[in-house]
Amino acid sequence: ISSGLFAQTEGSGNAGNIQVVSADLHLLHGALISASTFPNSSGGGGNILINTANSIELAGISPAGFSSGIAASTR
Numbered sequence: 421i422s423s424g425l426f427a428q429t430e431g432s433g434n435a436g437n438i439q440v441v442s443a444d445l446h447l448l449h450g451a452l453i454s455a456s457t458f459p460n461s462s463g464g465g466g467n468i469l470i471n472t473a474n475s476i477e478l479a480g481i482s483p484a485g486f487s488s489g490i491a492a493s494t495r
Contacts, residue, residue, distance in 0.1 A: 422482040424452035427466045435466035443473045447489070450482025456493040465494040 424447075427436035435455045447453065455466030468490060470476065478488045 422450040422484075422486070424454065426452075427455040428458060429463045429466075430458040430461050432462045434463045437467045437469070439469045439471075441471045444475050444477070445470060445472050446477045447479075448477070449480040449488065450484070450486040451480075451488050452486070453490045454492070456491060457495050459495050461495065463494075465492045468492050 425438050425440070427438050429435040435457055438453060438455050440453070453468060453470075455468050457463055457465055470490070478490070481487050
């Protein structure tokens, strides 16, 4: 992952929440917003709230091959 915002958990606790408020949001070159759990965790993924006035742009892939994205998951 080249850059990002992360709220993650490992174990039994829940992942935190992420809130982004901006005019525009650009996630480029493999950037990621994630509120999730690590493998073998029993806690739940967090919530992601994005409030933009204009647009959200997801584009590009990092040098390691990761796509830009937004994810909230429990594994």
